[in-house]
Amino acid sequence: MEILVLIKRVPATGGRITLTSDAQEIDTKFLGFTVSPHEECAVEEAVRLVEAHGGSTTVMTLGPAEAEDQLREAMAIGANRGVLLDSGGRDWDAVATAAALTSAIRAQEAANGPFDLLLFGNESADSGGYQVGIRVAVALGRPCVVGVKALEVRDGMVVAQREAGGAREVYEVPLPAVVAVKEGINLPRYPSVPGRLRARKALLEVVMPEERAAGPTKVHLIVPEREETIAEVLGTGPDAAPRVVEVLQQLGLVGS
Amino acid sequence: MILVLVEHVEDRPERTSLEALVMARQLAAGGAGGPIEALLVGEGAASAAGWLAPQGVATAHVVSHPSLIDYAPVAWAEVIVQLMAARGPSVVVASGTDRGNEVMAYVAAKAGLPMAANCLAAETGGPGEPLMLTRQRWAGSLIEEARLTASTALLTVAPHAVADEETDAAGAPTIQAFAPAIADADLRTRVVGRIEPEAGKVSLSDARVVVGGGRGVGSAEGFADLEELADLLGGAVGVSRVVTSAGWRPHAEQVGQTGLRIAPDLYIACGISGAIQHIVGCQAAKVILAINKDPEAPIMQRARYAVIGDLHSVVPAISAEVRRVTGR
Numbered sequence: 339m340e341i342l343v344l345i346k347r348v349p350a351t352g353g354r355i356t357l358t359s360d361a362q363e364i365d366t367k368f369l370g371f372t373v374s375p376h377e378e379c380a381v382e383e384a385v386r387l388v389e390a391h392g393g394s395t396t397v398m399t400l401g402p403a404e405a406e407d408q409l410r411e412a413m414a415i416g417a418n419r420g421v422l423l424d425s426g427g428r429d430w431d432a433v434a435t436a437a438a439l440t441s442a443i444r445a446q447e448a449a450n451g452p453f454d455l456l457l458f459g460n461e462s463a464d465s466g467g468y469q470v471g472i473r474v475a476v477a478l479g480r481p482c483v484v485g486v487k488a489l490e491v492r493d494g495m496v497v498a499q500r501e502a503g504g505a506r507e508v509y510e511v512p513l514p515a516v517v518a519v520k521e522g523i524n525l526p527r528y529p530s531v532p533g534r535l536r537a538r539k540a541l542l543e544v545v546m547p548e549e550r551a552a553g554p555t556k557v558h559l560i561v562p563e564r565e566e567t568i569a570e571v572l573g574t575g576p577d578a579a580p581r582v583v584e585v586l587q588q589l590g591l592v593g594s
Numbered sequence: 595m596i597l598v599l600v601e602h603v604e605d606r607p608e609r610t611s612l613e614a615l616v617m618a619r620q621l622a623a624g625g626a627g628g629p630i631e632a633l634l635v636g637e638g639a640a641s642a643a644g645w646l647a648p649q650g651v652a653t654a655h656v657v658s659h660p661s662l663i664d665y666a667p668v669a670w671a672e673v674i675v676q677l678m679a680a681r682g683p684s685v686v687v688a689s690g691t692d693r694g695n696e697v698m699a700y701v702a703a704k705a706g707l708p709m710a711a712n713c714l715a716a717e718t719g720g721p722g723e724p725l726m727l728t729r730q731r732w733a734g735s736l737i738e739e740a741r742l743t744a745s746t747a748l749l750t751v752a753p754h755a756v757a758d759e760e761t762d763a764a765g766a767p768t769i770q771a772f773a774p775a776i777a778d779a780d781l782r783t784r785v786v787g788r789i790e791p792e793a794g795k796v797s798l799s800d801a802r803v804v805v806g807g808g809r810g811v812g813s814a815e816g817f818a819d820l821e822e823l824a825d826l827l828g829g830a831v832g833v834s835r836v837v838t839s840a841g842w843r844p845h846a847e848q849v850g851q852t853g854l855r856i857a858p859d860l861y862i863a864c865g866i867s868g869a870i871q872h873i874v875g876c877q878a879a880k881v882i883l884a885i886n887k888d889p890e891a892p893i894m895q896r897a898r899y900a901v902i903g904d905l906h907s908v909v910p911a912i913s914a915e916v917r918r919v920t921g922r
Contacts, residue, residue, distance in 0.1 A: 354870070355736055364736070375852045433708055461695075461711075463851070466731055468690075468711045468750075469699035476703035481782040484667075485692050487845070499789065501846060502692070504797030507665070508787035521852040522838065522845025553708045554727060554740035562737050564877075569884060569900035576911030578901040582883070583915045585899055589860055589881060591803055591827055592916055 339393035339491065341384040342446070342453045344439060344471070345377040345412060347405040348464045361558040363429075364464075373408045375521045376459030382526040383489060383519055384457050385416035391491065393454070394418040398442060400435055402427040406542060413537035414529035420542040421446065426549075429465070433552035436473030442545055443478065455496070458518040460485055471518040481511035484518035595681055596622055598651070599674065599688040599697065600632045605641035607634075610689035612758035614751040615649045617716060618687050619761060622650075625718045626685055626725075631655060632767065633677060635662055635670055646767050648760035654767040661776050665693065666784035671700030673774045678705065680772075683746055684721060690750040702748050709748040710740065714755050716747075730755070733851040734874040754857040754878035796830045798847060803829030804858045806849060806876065807837060810865015810886065810905055814842040819909040820864055826916045832856065834872045850875035864905040868893030885909065 349364050350372040356365045373381070384395040397412040399405045400423040409420035423438055430438070447453060456478075458471035468484075475482035487506070488499040496515045499506045529537070572581040586592040596618045600611040615630070622628035629652035634643050636658070643654035657673055674686060674697065686701065688694035690712040702709035712730040714737065724743040730752050731738050791797060798804065805824040807817055817831065824831050832849040833842070849856055850872040861879035866872060868884075868891055876882065877896065884897035885905045894900055901908050916922075 351732065351735070351870075355732070431708065436703075463733075464731060466712060466733060467709075468695035469702060469709055472696065472699040473703040476700065483783055484696050500692070502788075503799055504791035504795065506789040507785045508789065509783060510786050511782055522848060525839065525841065553744065554710050554729075554742040557726075557739040557741055559731070560737040560739065562734070564896070566895040567898060569894045569897040571889075571900050571902060572883075573901055573903075575901075575903035576907045578903065578908060579911035579915040582899075582901060582912050583919055585883070586827070586860070586916070587919075591860055593920055 339387055339391045339454045340451065341387060341393065341395045341455045341457060342443065343377070343380050343384045343395060343397045343412065343417065343457045345381065345397055345399045345408055345459070346374045346462045346464070347371050347399060347401045347408040348374045348462065355561055357559055357561060361560070362556070363559070371404070371407065373411060374459050374463040376461065376519060378526050379521050379523050380457040380459050380519045381412045381415060381417060382524045386524065387455070387491060388416070396421065396446065396453070398439065399423065400425050400430060400438055400547070409542060410537040410540070411529070413540050414533040415527055416533065420540065421545060422542055423545045423547045428549070429556065430549055431551055431553060432465075432467040432469045432473065434549050436470050436477065437550050438547035439470070440474050440477040442547065443474065445545070452514060454513045455491070456480070456516045458516065460518045460520045471516055475516035478516070480514050480516050482516040482518070483509045483511060486517050486519045487523050489517060489519065489523060595683045596626060596628065596630045597674070597677065597681065597683040597686045598630060598632050599686070599694065600634050600642065600646065601689060601691065601693060602634060602638060602642035605638040607642050607645050608689065608691070609758050610691050610694070610751070610753045612649065613753065613756045614687045614689045614694075615651070616756050616759055617713065617749070617751045618685070619650050621685055621716055621718070625720045625723065627721055629653070631681065631683070633657070633674065633772070635673060636665075637663055640769055643767060643769050647765060650761045651767040654769050655772040656769055657772050657774060659774065659776060661781055664785045666781050667693065667696045668700050668783050669776050669780040670697045671704060672776060672780045673772070674701045675704050676774045677772060678746060685725070685747045685749065688750045690752045694750050698748050698750050705746070707744050707746060707748055708742060710742055711750045712752040713749045714752055716749060733855070735851070735870045753855060796828060798830040798832055799854055799856060801830035802859045803827040804832045804849070804856055804861050804876070804879070805829055806832045806834070806861055806863045806866055807843070808834040808864070808866030808872070809836045811837065811842070812865075816906065817843060819906060819913070823862070823909055823913045823916070826913055826922070829858070832876070834866055834869070863893050863897065864909060866893055867891050868896055
C-alpha cells in the first residue's frame with residue numbers, strides 16, 4: 339500500500355496563549371512546535387497499515403522551512419519519504435492549501451506512481467477549518483470519509499468508523515480513497531533511536547508552490563476573555579458531601 | 595436570501611441547528627437581507643420543519659429522496675449546490691457539527707467557494723459587501739476576526755456558543771418539496787452500518803450530568819468511584835486527554851479540543867487541573883463543580899462550586915449521601 343499523510347506544523351500551546359504585538363500570530367518565542375494532534379495519529383495509522391500490508395508511507399506538509407522538523411518527526415516513527423511545500427512562512431487559507439497539496443500530489447503520483455490512500459487529520463489544531471482533506475478529495479475525484487476513529491483496509495476497500503452521538507457509523511469506500519482521522523484512532527508510538535537517526539539523514543524533497551488565496555482573510559486574533567469566577571467552596575474533604583448534594587438538589591439533579 | 599441547513603433527529607430540529615438559525619436572523623437583520631429559508635433532508639424532514647414556526651423561517655425546503663434516507667455527505671452537499679442555483683442565497687449557514695462542517699466543506703469544494711467553520715458572529719454592511727466574521731481557532735482557545743468576500747458566503751456556527759432563542763416573528767414556514775438530481779458518484783460516501791452503544795448507557799454528548807476525571811484520578815481502577823457517582827446521577831463519565839493517553843479510559847470519553855465538546859447541566863471535574871485544551875470542551879456546561887486537592891488549580895477560576903480534597907474520599911462520600919437522600 340502506498341500511503342501519503344498530510345501534516346501541519348503548529349505551536350505546542352501550553353496553558354495560556356499570548357499573541358504577537360500585531361495580534362496576527364501566536365507569540366511562539368517560548369513555545370516549541372509539534373505535529374497537529376489528529377495528524378500525529380494519521381502518521382501512526384499509516385505506519386501500522388504499511389506494517390500490515392507492505393508498501394511505503396510518504397509524508398507531506400505545507401509550511402515554513404522549519405516544518406522540516408515535523409516531517410523528520412514523522413519519519414522517525416516510520417514514514418519513508420518527506421515532501422515539504424514551502425509556504426514562505428505565511429498562513430495559507432484552506433482553498434490555497436488544498437490547491438497546493440492537490441498539485442503536489444499529482445506531481446508525486448506522476449513521478450512515483452499512485453497513492454492508494456491519502457490520510458489527513460480531521461481538522462488542524464490551529465485554524466480548525468474542517469475542509470482541506472475534503473477539498474483535495476473532490477479535486478482528485480476520490481471518495482472521502484472524515485472524522486474516522488477506526489480504520490481497516492481489506493479487498494481494496496476502506497472500512498471506517500466514526501462516532502455519532504453514542505453510536506458509531508460505518509462507512510465503506512473503494513481505494514484509492516481519502517480519509518481524515520481523529521485523535522483516539524490509535525496511540526502514536528515514541529520514535530526509536532535508530533528511527534531518529536534514519537530520519538535525521540533522510541533526504542527531503544522541497545517544492546515551491548504557488549499561493550492562490552481565496553479567503554477568509556484574517557484581520558487579527560483575539561485571546562477570548564473568560565469570565566473568571568471565584569468558586570464557592572462547599573467544603574473540604576468528605577465532610578462537604580451533604581452540602582454538595584444540597585446543590586445537586588437545587589439544580590434538580592437529585593430528588594429530595 | 596439566507597439558506598440554513600437544519601439537521602434533525604427523527605422529527606425534531608437539533609439544538610445546534612436552532613443556534614445556526616439565530617445567526618441567520620442576526621445576518622438578515624444586520625444587512626445581508628432576508629428572507630430565511632431552511633433545508634431539511636431525510637426521514638422526518640417535513641415534521642421537523644413544522645417545529646421551525648418560532649424561528650423566522652419563510653420557506654422550508656424538504657428533501658425526501660430514496661437515496662437520502664441514510665446520511666450521505668456528498669449527496670447532501672449536492673442538494674445544497676442545486677438549491678443555491680435555484681434560489682441564489684447570499685449566505686448559507688449550517689451548524690459546526692461533524693455533519694454540518696463536513697457537508698459545507700463539500701459544498702465549498704464543489705462550488706469553488708471559501709468556507710468559514712465555527713463562526714461565533716457574522717455581520718455585513720449590506721448586500722455585496724464583505725462579511726466580517728468572528729470565528730473559533732484552536733477549538734475556541736483563540737478567536738479570529740476575518741473578512742470574507744464571496745458570491746455566496748458559506749459558514750458554520752460553533753456549537754453551544756450562541757443561545758438558541760426563538761423569535762416573535764412567528765409563523766409556520768411554507769413547506770416545499772425539493773427534488774434534487776443525485777448521481778451515483780455522490781453516494782459513494784454514505785453510512786452503511788451503525789454500531790449501537792450498550793443498552794442503558796447514557797451518551798456523553800447528551801448527558802445532563804458528566805463526571806469528569808483527570809490526571810488526579812491516578813489509575814484506570816480509580817475511575818470506579820466516578821462511574822458509581824455518574825450512574826447514581828444518571829450521567830456519564832468524561833475524561834481529559836492525559837487519561838486517554840495513559841490508556842486508563844477509551845478515547846470516546848475524551849472531552850476537550852481533540853475530543854467531544856459537551857454542554858451538560860452539571861460538570862463535576864474531579865482531579866482535573868483545567869488546562870485550556872480541556873476547558874474548551876466543557877465550558878458550555880451550565881454549572882461546573884470542581885473537586886481538587888489544589889485550591890490554586892486553574893479549574894477553580896472556571897468552576898461555580900468547589901470542594902477541596904482528595905477525590906477518592908470526596909466522590910464516594912457524595913455517592914453515599916446521594917444514596918442516603920434518595921433511599922437507594
